Amino acid sequence: MQIYLPIAEVSVNAFLLLGLGGMVGVLSGMFGVGGGFLMTPLLFFIGIPPAVAVATEANQIVASSFSGVLAHLRRKTVDFKMGTVLLVGGLIGAGAGVALFNMLREMGQVDLLVKLCYVLFLGVIGALMFVESLRAIRQTRSGKPVPKRKQRGWIHALPFKMKFRTSGLYLSVIPPLVVGAAVGVLAAIMGVGGGFIMVPAMIYILGMPTKVVVGTSLFQIIFVTAFTTLLHATTNYTVDMGLALLLLIGGVVGAQIGTQIGLKMKAEQLRILLALMVLAVCGKLALDLLLEPAELYSLGTGGH
């Protein structure tokens, strides 16, 4: 069934979109990530204009993270205070990100920036996660206990300290603000929630306990992506409601199936699978940049 998307102005198969949403939903349910980093390149691939794909994906992430945060609220694993500090940083970052996005769009380099961001972040995160989960698997095999993480000194030397009761931390507000802002910029440029960057940053940089990390990350992602959606909608008119709706129907159903699959697998196995998938997407995008394209020319809307 073909559906004409009112904003993207292309006609696509509705079942293809539902299927894509469902597939990415399964993966996001399994791994606890938003799935934006997979969905946005897939949308480029089926011919959705990049600007529409990025803006609409932000809207879809609002739905999936809201659904996720409700589950975490019931388990009381959301640190609202930390979430709010991250959020303040996130909103500043998102504002800067949309401004940067518009500037580069006029220069015709937005595709390049988005792709470079993807290759860089997916490559680094994928490689780190792969190495870390391999080590974890080897340690569980040899029966050694997992070594405790060292707390980093310089983070605790910073001023403006604050108590985060749910996380059990007494920490300066500067690191969470910076982490939030960095993820906000990425959310605006890449059309992702930034969960795949936020979660490791909260564990390794801020030293938050793992059980509150996912819920807190989702809590602040809702607001950052909602803000990004509004900015894209009011400045670029690129949020496609029809596209978002089809993707999120598939996505929320897929996420529930994915959660069930995820419960039956070991954490290290899940992480290594996610790492491989991230690296595969990264490799595909890197090849696109490195190999000579079949068509050297591309069309953009005229004017400024």
Next chain:
Amino acid sequence: MLIRALLLCLALALPAQAEQVVAGLSQTRVSITTNFAGSEILIFGAVKREAPLPEGTPLNVVVTVAGPSTPVTVRRKARRLGIWVNTDAVEIASAPSFYAVASTAPLELALSQAEDDRHKVSIPKAIHAAGTDAATAEFTEALIRIRRNTDLYQMLPYAVSLREETLFRTSIALPANLHEGDYTTRIFLTRGGAVVDSYETTIGVRKVGLERWVYTLAHQHPLIYGLLSLAIAIAAGWGASAIFRMVRG
């Protein structure tokens, strides 16, 4: 309808030509609905003549359908620091978003170069590039190539069937990724490459219903549109969570 009637009156009032085109379209409106998957326009007509059929050169019919023209930026990639990036760009002043030329014979035979220049019938002539240098020509060629690959530009020689040098018909397929606007349809009668008579009308391509409503809202009330998108997302997220909790008991 009124305009067409007026045009017809005008055509009739002009000094009698040897041959005149009388044309009709299967539809003068194309509605882009949610399940729009392209449309086919049938263009047909007859050649009206007062005098007997002229001897010698055969009659040819050329039909063009042109979408609204917009400026287009064409960019070229080149290798910089090992990766392929957009380096050069040329602004094409105006290019139709859709363009189809159907004819009874190859266009070069049906229409002389001079008449093509005058009426801007062939695809390169329909595109108005500001510059005339070699670089602009290269970018214009790329624009035509890309749009021809996606059926937005169509060259259809022999697609017009002409019977007894009197009745003609052709059908033009409008693709699914169509933009809104007035699509100008022109019909030319030619003999020996020279235009004998021409006829022009428009097809209105409009988004209707839900498509129209969403598009208008997004452009005229972007803030409300953005908030509505968010409300849908929140409702869907909450709904999924509620249903899942119910299923689990």
